[in-house]
Amino acid sequence: MSMEIKSSGIDLRKYYPNELKILNILEKSNQITIELKSTKHKHRCPGCGKLMHAYHGTYKRNVQDLPIYQRNVMLQIAAYEYNCTNEACEITTFVEDYGGFIDKSQRMTSRLEDFLRTLAFETNCEGAAAICQKLGIKISGDTIIRLLRKLVDNEVFPSSDAIGVDDFAYRKGHKYCTVICDGATHTPIDILDGRDGSALKEWLKRNKQIKKVTRDRAGAYAKAIAAELPNAMQIADRFHLHQNLLAAIKEALRIELPNRIEVSSGSAGQGGGAEQSEGKPDKKNGFRQPVVESRRASL
Numbered sequence: 342m343s344m345e346i347k348s349s350g351i352d353l354r355k356y357y358p359n360e361l362k363i364l365n366i367l368e369k370s371n372q373i374t375i376e377l378k379s380t381k382h383k384h385r386c387p388g389c390g391k392l393m394h395a396y397h398g399t400y401k402r403n404v405q406d407l408p409i410y411q412r413n414v415m416l417q418i419a420a421y422e423y424n425c426t427n428e429a430c431e432i433t434t435f436v437e438d439y440g441g442f443i444d445k446s447q448r449m450t451s452r453l454e455d456f457l458r459t460l461a462f463e464t465n466c467e468g469a470a471a472i473c474q475k476l477g478i479k480i481s482g483d484t485i486i487r488l489l490r491k492l493v494d495n496e497v498f499p500s501s502d503a504i505g506v507d508d509f510a511y512r513k514g515h516k517y518c519t520v521i522c523d524g525a526t527h528t529p530i531d532i533l534d535g536r537d538g539s540a541l542k543e544w545l546k547r548n549k550q551i552k553k554v555t556r557d558r559a560g561a562y563a564k565a566i567a568a569e570l571p572n573a574m575q576i577a578d579r580f581h582l583h584q585n586l587l588a589a590i591k592e593a594l595r596i597e598l599p600n601r602i603e604v605s606s607g608s609a610g611q612g613g614g615a616e617q618s619e620g621k622p623d624k625k626n627g628f629r630q631p632v633v634e635s636r637r638a639s640l
Contacts (some may be wrong), residue, residue: 358439361418371477373412378419381437386425388432395424397434405449407456408477416450418443453478454488461485462520462529465510489532501525503553505578506562508536519562524553538565545569557581 353375354363360381367374383394399421406414425432438445447454456507457480460469467482468487474480489551510517519533520543533540538561546569555576556562567573577585 358442360439361442366555369412371412373409373414374417375406375414376417376419379421379437379439381421384421384423384435384437386430386432387435388425389427389430391425391427391430393423393425395426397422397424400436402443404443405453405479407453411475411477413479414475423432449624457485457488458529461489471559489529503555504522504530504548504551505555506541507557507578508559523638537561541565542569580614 353366357377360379361377363375364378365376369377381392383392399419402416402418402420404416404418406416408414416640420437422434422436423457424434436445437473441451442542443450457469457473457478464472466485469485470482472479501524505522505524505527508517508519511596519536519537520529521531521533521541521544523530531544533544536559538559541562542565545565549570551570551573553576554562554570554616555568555578556566557578558581560616563575566573
């Protein structure tokens with residue numbers, strides 16, 4: 342079934358680059374296919390950097406995008422391949438990309454990749470894949486792992502002297518890894534195998550400029566940092582600071598508060614008055630005095 346571009350009241354054209362023209366939208370019960378055509382007539386060669394106009398041919402690309410109403414969205418793009426006419430360039434033909442929306446070798450849009458990485462870091466790869474299936478995204482845990490690995494292949498280096506270190510699971514209860522984030526931009530810059538600190542130790546040997554490391558309470562990370570960067574400041578992350586504070590409050594309450602606290606009606610209503618023993622009726626008011634018990638175990 343074909344669907345008009347503005348039939349739902351949402352103009353889909355503004356969510357796609359100007360270089361891509363929407364030709365048709367096909368709607369099924371579980372999938373929406375958007376047919377697009379490239380409107381570019383020139384492209385810069387990735388080898389020599391010169392602007393080329395000579396078409397080599399056309400080809401179709403199938404690219405997955407973010408879902409719409411829990412339905413899978415596939416983009417069918419009629420794209421161009423160009424000839425490089427510069428004889429000094431090693432590249433003879435090349436394909437076009439669309440300004441960070443889709444790179445030349447991607448099978449999903451960049452915004453979908455960003456969403457998958459964020460979801461994987463907050464959960465785990467297998468858990469993220471299960472959530473995506475419910476949302477209408479066709480993805481596997483292994484594919485999400487490859488997306489995370491691309492961060493390592495891009496060779497991103499810290500932009501400051503501060504990093505954050507934490508562990509995560511590719512699959513809950515199974516293989517664990519270590520993620521390193523830039524302390525200034527909060528973006529992941531590397532993923533290391535294991536969480537025993539050995540891979541982190543090797544990474545720190547190559548990055549002696551680090552002066553501050555935010556980490557969890559794992560002893561393996563603390564030992565690796567102390568061994569390679571003894572002068573670096575080790576900082577507990579916000580989550581574990583909250584945990585430490587909560588544990589200290591619970592312990593203080595356990596020590597200071599008695600098991601039972603008796604409160605008289607006079608002290609409850611007016612801030613004063615004599616306490617009466619539990620079970621004895623109040624002659625003046627004709628009812629028993631309340632007894633408040635502190636439940637230390639529930640704190």
